[in-house]
Amino acid sequence: MAASGSERVAVEKCKGINGLDKVVLREPRGSTAEVYLYGAHVTSWKNDHGEELLFVSSKAIFKPPKAIRGGIPICFPQFGSHGSLEQHGFARNRFWSIDTDPPPFPTNSKSFIDLILKPSEEDMQKWPYSYEFRLRVALGTGGDLMLTSRIRNTNADGKPFTFTFAYHTYFSVSDISEVRVEGLETLDYLDNLQNKERSTEQGDALTFESEVDKIYLGTPTKIAILDHEKKRTFVLRKDGLPDAGKHDILDNLVKLEGSSKEQGSFFPLVVWNPWDKKAKTMADFGDDEYKHMLCVEAAVVEKPITLKPGEEWKGRLELSAVPSSYCSGQLDPQKVIQNS
Structure with a gap:
């Protein structure tokens, strides 16, 4: 797991908070990421500063x-929250294992970890399906953070299963009221605060002045989150691709997303901030911390994925953090997106 010779240790397994096992990834220029085996949970991503x-x-x-x-x-x-399963499923509060036999991943990174989750007997009682969930977390040469999920149906009895999924990413921002999201304008969304009423986003950017919980449909591959105070822009790249092997589920994905083959693999996006009132109801969340976070989540939400035995679904998320440019006092997101 460690780089040899005189190189810095690219991957290190150590103990985290409360003695939980974690893996620290290091990129030669100084970027780092931390992944807890509990939940396969990325808890830190730092730039080279x-x-x-x-x-x-x-x-x-x-x-x-x-x-x-x-x-x-x-x-x-x-x-x-649906049925007998806990909110957002069980993958985020199970202990994952280090994957000793991962599938081939094309990568130039020396700083990555492969994790795997298989169902426990307890999980099978609540969700009676056999699967293998493989996750690779990697740091790119420029400090980009990449997560690749592979979910395979391993049922021996011929049963398909259906699932929804999300990378529930919490971004650190200086002040939520100074943040804008580019790339969602003119898109349809479902508003979870209005019984999933369908609306169309107005204006040239998404800004925040109250609680928001929206599912944006048919989103492009790149989304930019602009933090005015820090002069920083997060760029999200996402895709959900089928396995190129025996079972081709691309047509299924296209039908689910209701778009062309080029667009059919893209995730919807969930945008969430609890704001002040809801923040105060959450025991594990500070009353004023909503000001310094924004969730923008690549997700499969409204139209689930169905896999037959032997089929595999792959979903990839790549995160970049780049300096923002100013233009007439406003950040220029298009320049950021085009150059990233």
């Missing part, structure tokens, strides 16, 4: 069975 890019609540509980509040929780086999 040592600045934290993800939000984790000061009241986060690093103790099973509570999921960690912040970072990048993995939501599987459901996003939200």
Whole structure:
């Protein structure tokens, strides 16, 4: 797991909060990421200046069975609350194993970790399906953070299963009222605060002045989150691709998303901030911490994925943090997106 010779240790397994196992990834230029085996949970992503890019609540509980509040929780086999499963599924509060036999991943990074989750007997009682969930977390040469999920149906009895999913990413921002999201304008969204009423986004950017919980449909591959005060822009790249092997589920994905083959693999996006009133109802979240976080989540929400035995779904998220440029007092997101 460690780089040899005179190189810095690119991957280090050590103990984290409350003695939980974690893996620290280091990129030669100085970027780092931390991944807890509990939940396969990315809890830190720092740039080469040592600045934290993800939000984790000061009241986060690093103790099973509570999921960690912040970072990048993995939501599987459901996003939200349905039926007998706990909210956002069980993947985020299970202990994952280091994957000793991962599938081939094309990568130039020496700083990555492969994790795997298989169902326990307890999980099978609530969700009676056999699966393998493989996750690779990697740091790119420029400090980009990349997460690749592979979910395979391994049922021996021929049963398909259906799931929803999300990378529930909490970004660290200076002041939520000074943040804008570019790339969602003119898109349709479902408003979870209005019984999933469907609306169309107005204006040239998404800004924040109250609680928001929206599911944007048919989003492009790149989204930019602009933080005016820090002069920083997060760029999200996302795609959900089928396995190129025996079972081709691309047509299924296209049908689910209701778009062309080029667009059919893209995730919807969930945008969430609890604001002041809801923040005060959350025991593991500080009353004023909503001001310094924003969740923008690549997700499969409204139209689930169905896999037959042997089929595999792959979903990838890549995060970049780049300096923002100013133009007439306003950040120029298009320049950021085009150059990233």
